[in-house]
Amino acid sequence: MLAIALIATFALFETRGWIHLGVPPINAERVPFSDAAAQLNVADSCARGRGERIGRACFVPSLDVPTPTIAYEPWLTFARWGLKGASYFPAAIAMIGLFYLAIALSFRPDRASDALWLLLFLFSASTQLAIERANFDLLTCTILCAAAASLARPGWLAAAAGCALLGFDMSLKLYSGLASAFAWITRRGDRARTLVFSLVATLGVIAFLGLDTIGALGGRSHEGATRFSTGAHWLLRTHGIAWTIAAAVLALVVAACAWRRLRPDAAVVAAFEREPQRVALLQIAFLTAVPLFVLMDSYDYRLVLWLPCLALPLALRRDATLDPAWRRAMHALLLLAAIVFCAELPCRWLDRASGWPHALIEPIVLAKQFSAWLLAALLGVLFARVTLARFAPVSPREQSVPAPVG
Numbered sequence: 519m520l521a522i523a524l525i526a527t528f529a530l531f532e533t534r535g536w537i538h539l540g541v542p543p544i545n546a547e548r549v550p551f552s553d554a555a556a557q558l559n560v561a562d563s564c565a566r567g568r569g570e571r572i573g574r575a576c577f578v579p580s581l582d583v584p585t586p587t588i589a590y591e592p593w594l595t596f597a598r599w600g601l602k603g604a605s606y607f608p609a610a611i612a613m614i615g616l617f618y619l620a621i622a623l624s625f626r627p628d629r630a631s632d633a634l635w636l637l638l639f640l641f642s643a644s645t646q647l648a649i650e651r652a653n654f655d656l657l658t659c660t661i662l663c664a665a666a667a668s669l670a671r672p673g674w675l676a677a678a679a680g681c682a683l684l685g686f687d688m689s690l691k692l693y694s695g696l697a698s699a700f701a702w703i704t705r706r707g708d709r710a711r712t713l714v715f716s717l718v719a720t721l722g723v724i725a726f727l728g729l730d731t732i733g734a735l736g737g738r739s740h741e742g743a744t745r746f747s748t749g750a751h752w753l754l755r756t757h758g759i760a761w762t763i764a765a766a767v768l769a770l771v772v773a774a775c776a777w778r779r780l781r782p783d784a785a786v787v788a789a790f791e792r793e794p795q796r797v798a799l800l801q802i803a804f805l806t807a808v809p810l811f812v813l814m815d816s817y818d819y820r821l822v823l824w825l826p827c828l829a830l831p832l833a834l835r836r837d838a839t840l841d842p843a844w845r846r847a848m849h850a851l852l853l854l855a856a857i858v859f860c861a862e863l864p865c866r867w868l869d870r871a872s873g874w875p876h877a878l879i880e881p882i883v884l885a886k887q888f889s890a891w892l893l894a895a896l897l898g899v900l901f902a903r904v905t906l907a908r909f910a911p912v913s914p915r916e917q918s919v920p921a922p923v924g
Contacts, residue, residue, distance in 0.1 A: 519633060520622040523640055527614065527649060536650040540643030540863030542746060551610035551652035559603035561589040561596060573731030590731060592689055610652035617649075617656040617822075620663035624799055625829050632832055635852060639825055642859035643866070647746070648819035658694060659822045661687040662806060665697075666799035666826070669704045669712075677705060677712040684802065685719025689727070692735060693810055695720060697802040703905050704798040745883055746862060749816040753887050765888050769895040776899045780847055785839040787907050796830040797904050803827045804901045808894050821859055827897055828855055830904075847896065854893040861886035 530536050531550060537543060549555075563569060564576035571577075575590040589597075601609065621640065627633040639645060648656055661683050669680035684698035699720045702713040724732065754762040780786075790797050803826035810816050810823070828851075834840060835848035861882055868879050 519625070519627060519636060520618055522637070523618040523622070524615065526641065527618075530646070530650075536646055537866075539641060539646050540860075540866040541647050541650050542862075542866065550650050551606060554610040554613070554652035554654065555603055555606040556587065557589070557593065557654055558597070558601060558606050558609065560587045561593040562602040564589045564594055565597040565602075573728045574726075575731045575735055588735060590735060591727060606652070613652060613654070613657050613660070614649055616660045620660040621825065624663045624666070624795070624826060625832065627832075631836075635832055638856060639828065639859055642821075642856075643862035644818040644821040644859045645825065647817075648822045651819060653819045653822075654690065655820055655822050658687055658691045658806070659803075659826060661690075662694070662697070662803050662823070662826055663799060665701070666704070666802055667795050669701060669802070670794040670798045672707060674708055674711050677701075677708050678715045680704075681712065681715035681719045684716070685723050688720065688723045692732065693814075694802075694806045695723075696809060697805040698723070700805055701802065703908060704801050706908060744817075745865065745879075746818050747815050748811065748818055748821065748858065748886065748890050749814055750812050750891070752815040755815070757884070757887075761884070761887075765891040768888065769891040772892055773895040773899050776847060776896055777902075779843045780899060780903060781841075782903050782907050782910075783841070785841070786844060786903070787910070789834060789837050789840060790904055790907050793830060793833055796833055797908075799826045800830045800897075800904060801901060804897055808897065811890065811894055818859075818862065824855070824858075824893075824897075828852065831900065851893065851896045851900070854889045854896065857889040858886055858893055861889075 530539075534550070536550075560569075560576075560578050563578050564571075569576040569578040569589075574594070575588060576594065578587050578589070618640075621636070625632070625636050627636050647653075665680045665683040665687070668676050668683065670676075681698070681701050684694060684701050687694045688698045699716055701716040701719075702709050705712045750762065750766070753765060803823060807820070807823040807827065810820055831848040831851045835845050835852065837845070865879050865882055868876055868882075
């Protein structure tokens with residue numbers, strides 16, 4: 519999987535073939551990996567004394583958007599150490615390679631159907647938008663995968679390492695703060711000690727950045743409002759309160775129905791116990807991705823933060839020990855994710871059409887938005903069931919439930 523992803527991305531880079539996957543070009547002058555270049559250039563400019571400083575944040579006027587571009591610690595320290603705009607290309611290559619490695623190790627597809635699902639998500643317009651731009655959310659996704667692998671291991675050292683990784687990620691991207699603060703819910707043992715580690719990491723980042731910096735970042739961050747956005751707030755702003763209420767009500771109804779049908783019997787709890795890394799990954803990725811969806815206008819490249827949530831459903835969908843309702847729900851979850859990740863491709867095709875085919879774009883965009891609400895609802899139910907199971911010790915009889923043959 520790693521080799522396929524790297525070779526395909528190299529081919530896309532050489533041919534600039536991302537547009538054929540539905541990734542919109544910014545303009546003809548910009549080269550690939552433009553987000554990495556912009557982030558490092560802004561940090562470099564701030565390190566040279568330019569821009570407006572508020573606390574540990576620096577705001578530089580942008581030519582592309584009406585709001586300033588932002589850099590803050592530790593990005594400013596990285597710039598002083600030499601990670602500047604000119605270094606964007608090797609930084610982007612390293613980040614993309616680590617992202618693919620983290621996803622390959624987290625999913626570990628062991629049959630063709632799993633590999634095809636994963637390839638669909640990796641080479642969707644949403645994920646490849648992040649790859650083509652080399653957006654630093656790829657680094658956040660990589661850190662989440664590494665933190666989950668650490669938190670899934672026994673022992674206090676693994677817990678401390680996982681919390682430290684989440685704290686570091688929070689310093690890079692504030693929106694992983696919930697995952698950092700609640701890292702302790704991923705643990706069966708060492709929960710009290712992990713709570714201390716997670717609080718130390720989270721409060722340490724807050725103290726390092728300062729409340730004035732955090733307030734400035736929250737008040738002046740730029741959010742997109744294009745068709746290539748997915749978020750509850752975006753739906754409210756672009757389609758009005760009626761569509762937003764309809765989506766929210768539908769998601770709540772689906773969540774309530776799923777909660778009643780998806781009961782955590784012994785086989786389900788045993789399945790969770792067989793997948794400690796994917797369970798931990800679902801929990802911390804959910805706490806990072808879904809609050810962004812609810813609170814912010816979120817560009818689709820942030821769907822890479824949803825990608826780790828899909829590793830557990832991909833494994834559960836073919837677990838023969840589970841009730842068929844669970845397996846059907848996991849298939850539905852993956853199908854909704856495919857719609858959300860891939861909806862931009864048919865929209866790009868229809869952009870070139872005229873007449874009634876072009877009118878199909880709006881229904882597709884709404885279908886993507888409603889699918890995102892339903893995806894968040896089902897992930898929320900799965901997150902709640904997994905988390906409650908973490909706090910309910912498994913009895914010896916339940917632990918003896920056999921794994922599916924083959």
